[in-house]
Amino acid sequence: MEEAMEQMMTDLGASDSTSKRPIFCEKCGKERDQVLVKHPFKDTKWWAPVVCECVEREMAEDKRRQEAYYKKRKIERALKNSSSLEDIKSMTFENYKARPGTERAVEEVKDAVRNFEERGKLGIFIFGETGNGKSHITSAGGNELIAKGYSVIFLTEKDLLSRFASTKNFNNNESFHEIMDACIKTDLLIWDDFLSSQKLTNEEKDWIFQIINGRERANRPIWATSNLTPQEFEDDRTAYKLDDKGRTWWRLIGNMNPIYNRATNYRKAKAMARALGMTVEEYESKGLMV
Numbered sequence: 001m002e003e004a005m006e007q008m009m010t011d012l013g014a015s016d017s018t019s020k021r022p023i024f025c026e027k028c029g030k031e032r033d034q035v036l037v038k039h040p041f042k043d044t045k046w047w048a049p050v051v052c053e054c055v056e057r058e059m060a061e062d063k064r065r066q067e068a069y070y071k072k073r074k075i076e077r078a079l080k081n082s083s084s085l086e087d088i089k090s091m092t093f094e095n096y097k098a099r100p101g102t103e104r105a106v107e108e109v110k111d112a113v114r115n116f117e118e119r120g121k122l123g124i125f126i127f128g129e130t131g132n133g134k135s136h137i138t139s140a141g142g143n144e145l146i147a148k149g150y151s152v153i154f155l156t157e158k159d160l161l162s163r164f165a166s167t168k169n170f171n172n173n174e175s176f177h178e179i180m181d182a183c184i185k186t187d188l189l190i191w192d193d194f195l196s197s198q199k200l201t202n203e204e205k206d207w208i209f210q211i212i213n214g215r216e217r218a219n220r221p222i223w224a225t226s227n228l229t230p231q232e233f234e235d236d237r238t239a240y241k242l243d244d245k246g247r248t249w250w251r252l253i254g255n256m257n258p259i260y261n262r263a264t265n266y267r268k269a270k271a272m273a274r275a276l277g278m279t280v281e282e283y284e285s286k287g288l289m290v
Contacts, residue, residue, distance in 0.1 A: 025052035068149035071187075088154045091139035100284070101262030102133050108259050109141035112223070116145060116188075121255050123221035125194075127228040128261035131268065134225035135192050137261075141223070142190050150187040157193045164207050180207075184214035194224040195241060209248045216255055224252070230260055 023032045032049040051059075098106070105126050112124060126134045142152040160183075167176040183189055189211070197204070215222055232238050239246035264284065273283035 023049040025054060027058075028052060028054040030054070065149060068151070071185075072146075072151045088139045089143065091136045092143060093140045096133070096136050096140055097266075099133065099263045099266065101128075101264070102137065105134065105137050105259045105261045108257055109137050109223070112221070113141045113144045113148075116148075116150065119221065121216055121219045121221050123256040124223045125226065125253060125256040125258045126224070126261050127226040127230075127233055127258070128263065129229075129265050130227045131265040132261055132263035133266060134261055138190050138192070138223045138225055142188060145188055152188045152190060153182060153186045154190045155183075155192065157191065157196050160191070161197065161204050161207065164204075180210060180214070183211045184218055184220070187220060189215060189220070189222045191222055191224040194226040195228065195238070196226070200241065205242055205248070208242060212248055212252050216251060222252070222256070224256070233258070233260075 023034065024030065025032055030052065032052050034047045034049050036045045037048045038045055093106070093110070096106075108124055108126075112119060112122075124138070126138065128134060139154060142154060146152050163174065163179055164176060167174060167179065200208070212222070228238065236246065239249035242248035266280070269280050269283055273280045276283065
């Protein structure tokens with residue numbers, strides 16, 4: 001037994017304290033550090049090589065990828081029908097058509113991607129006219145984070161609220177707690193068309209509060225887009241749409257960098273440019289938007 005143990009230690013690169021020999025990493029070729037350890041059967045010590053830094057880094061990265069994979073799978077199972085997921089997957093910064101007025105929103109999202117860990121719960125609230133690229137910008141950032149191994153959920157407000165309501169159906173495949181848990185635990189929640197509902201029920205307001213409060217406590221961000229105008233954004237009545245004290249709104253905005261996306265409605269510009277027989281760029285440069 002003792003001979004077998006000593007042979008195993010020798011095979012692993014260990015040597016007695018009087019005959020230390022250099023051990024090199026088979027992966028990177030660098031000499032491995034060694035530490036003195038007590039012999040399992042004798043009152044002596046042996047030099048034992050420690051794991052090389054390159055192997056430690058590789059193991060840590062494998063573990064992170066595996067954890068991210070299982071985390072993503074769990075969230076995808078809970079929200080397997082994310083809003084317009086196929087359309088969202090195709091949205092990148094590379095195929096985004098930059099337009100005047102979108103510069104701040106694009107840079108803010110790119111900064112949030114670069115410094116995702118450091119920003120913690122600091123999110124983004126991009127508001128402005130419908131069809132001016134808000135969803136594409138946030139989706140592009142979300143896709144970059146997915147590529148880095150983070151879990152991201154994309155939801156429109158309408159889809160989110162209808163999904164919660166559907167859990168009351170006995171035959172529904174998703175439970176309320178599965179959806180709420182996924183919304184709170186995903187690394188990033190992208191909430192499209194925030195406050196697009198004309199009138200929220202008290203129950204819907206409570207669902208929204210639970211998500212916002214839960215993510216704040218978990219130190220996780222929300223990126224929201226909204227068609228609010230600057231006047232509506234400043235109006236206290238907007239805050240009271242979520243509760244009569246305004247606590248939900250200010251809890252959300254307090255953890256966000258608000259960005260007014262000044263770009264105009266691209267769909268409208270495109271349609272009008274076609275009608276006038278010119279390019280969108282020509283149409284917008286001539287100031288023909290009405």
